[in-house]
Amino acid sequence: MPAMTNPADWSRAADPARRIGHAVEFHAEIGSTNDRARAALSEPRGQGRAIVADLQTAGRGRRGRTWISPAGANLLVSTAWQPNVTPELTGLLGIAAALAVRDACHSLVPDASLAIRWPNDVVDGTGRKVAGLLVETALEHGELAEAVVGIGINVNWLPTDMPAEIREGATSLQALQGEPIDRVELLDRVLEALNSEAAALERGESPVARLRAAAWLDGRQVEIDTGTERISGVVAGIADDGSLLVDGPTGRLALTVGEVVRVVERAPAAAAP
Numbered sequence: 503m504p505a506m507t508n509p510a511d512w513s514r515a516a517d518p519a520r521r522i523g524h525a526v527e528f529h530a531e532i533g534s535t536n537d538r539a540r541a542a543l544s545e546p547r548g549q550g551r552a553i554v555a556d557l558q559t560a561g562r563g564r565r566g567r568t569w570i571s572p573a574g575a576n577l578l579v580s581t582a583w584q585p586n587v588t589p590e591l592t593g594l595l596g597i598a599a600a601l602a603v604r605d606a607c608h609s610l611v612p613d614a615s616l617a618i619r620w621p622n623d624v625v626d627g628t629g630r631k632v633a634g635l636l637v638e639t640a641l642e643h644g645e646l647a648e649a650v651v652g653i654g655i656n657v658n659w660l661p662t663d664m665p666a667e668i669r670e671g672a673t674s675l676q677a678l679q680g681e682p683i684d685r686v687e688l689l690d691r692v693l694e695a696l697n698s699e700a701a702a703l704e705r706g707e708s709p710v711a712r713l714r715a716a717a718w719l720d721g722r723q724v725e726i727d728t729g730t731e732r733i734s735g736v737v738a739g740i741a742d743d744g745s746l747l748v749d750g751p752t753g754r755l756a757l758t759v760g761e762v763v764r765v766v767e768r769a770p771a772a773a774a775p
């Protein structure tokens with residue numbers, strides 16, 4: 503597949519000193535950047551190369567969903583590498599990547615209160631989704647052999663232009679900041695943060711304490727689809743292994759996988775007489 507390079511723009515986001523984000527490969531149109539990043543793993547200097555596209559014709563979200571993004575408005579990027587992470591920290595890669603994306607977005611939109619909705623959505627203070635991550639891993643003998651991290655950030659896509667089914671629960675950096683955001687600058691910050699988070703994980707440092715400080719769901723009444731059942735309860739926090747702690751009718755559960763399908767908004771407490 504021919505890669506269109508656009509050295510004038512996207513290469514500004516590359517830094518040869520980084521393991522992740524040492525080079526940027528730009529495509530005007532591609533199936534999914536995650537697939538291209540995985541294929542690049544077997545090419546010279548393919549590890550850590552950032553694959554960016556203006557448009558995906560087969561963009562994937564978590565749980566088999568389609569990721570919709572109009573041409574040239576947002577940041578669609580994937581990168582793959584062979585991480586050297588201990589088995590205890592393997593499940594935390596998605597959390598580390600989400601923190602990187604959140605921090606990079608926050609650095610350009612400092613007044614927005616950006617948080618992480620388990621497992622790895624970046625949301626604004628009201629829970630509207632700004633970015634989603636699709637982390638695809640391959641294990642060998644129980645250890646992480648390769649990781650593909652795909653990131654979709656709503657950048658210059660105004661909610662008024664989003665399809666109705668997305669608009670309800672999503673926003674964008676431009677909407678939060680009140681002005682367009684430079685996608686190349688954002689990519690540079692995402693790659694810098696991802697490179698640091700990956701290095702920290704490989705040094706054995708857990709990102710969970712920082713996730714707890716940025717967690718959006720704590721104390722909220724939720725409904726979670728685990729793939730096999732629906733769990734209702736109040737979120738009690740994040741366990742050391744990154745699972746979501748939910749207090750339900752049968753006691754406390756630790757969910758390692760799942761998707762929040764409903765957040766119950768509580769009525770404001772009545773004023774004291």
Ligand code: BTN
Binds near residue numbers: 558623653
């Ligand atoms: C989700 O929230 O469901 C995850 C969305 C991940 C979307 C990104 S866009 C770049 C990369 N390529 C894909 O096909 N998906 C991810």
